[in-house]
Amino acid sequence: MASWRGAFTGLVPQDFLDAMDPAAIAASWADSIAAGRSRLYVAALGEQVIGYAGVGPERDATAPPGTGELYALFVHPSYWGTGAGRALADAACADLRNAGFVDVWLWVLEANTRARRFYSAYGFTETGDRTHSSLNNLPEIRLAVRL
Template structure:
């Protein structure tokens, strides 16, 4: 039996979402991008040490990442949501159209979801996923898909608890040729 459709936040929500725990989720502003990139670097270094080549992890530059995101957002290729705790960006989710040319109609993609490791387990990842799924549903998507490293057991568990299921689709990451698994979830 397939899982029930993902039920992201309130339908038609715009502006900041306020999940429990003092977090705020909002569409990224230009001033948020560096903080989001810093959260990405910290998360990658915590989650991927031993999985991804260390020289890549050591070379990650938040300023370069933020500039790349600004260009992508300005070009309309993706949308970014950030989690704010106090005045600090602690995580982000990137979404947009499914990049796979063979994707089913009305499929969207969760490109990335990363939370600073100091905030793992706080609900920030779930709140960001809610915002990402709401965005995709409001854009007319009926399915959300993503890729996750096969060895990233923590992330796979998170997505499974959220309502994603593994598909038979496999690929290999450009970083060290690591196996990746596609996950999918219906949107309500």
């Protein structure tokens, strides 16, 4: 949860962050993985989890064939700038490429300039698509990269 709070403090309402339930989030990922809808990569130092990335097929039914999605990429704030995020993005994109995907899409909060800089440095570009987050109704933009 520290990775979420670090990424979103000041960007989303504090009551939203306070209400986040780690057990419910873990159960949701477990269900998605068990159903074959997603795969999860974890960065760890010893026994300590410092980040994770989740990937799978693009959920947007209008996406072209061969489009995967980076559902989530979070790193504990203590490890920002260490390469952990890059390693997770590399593993996630390699997974999608090996599964036959040729493009990766993701949604990022428009106000999350730190994440947008990270994804831009990785090669993601804005597609022009915009929406509002289903979790908190904040503006999001779609980014894409060709594998």
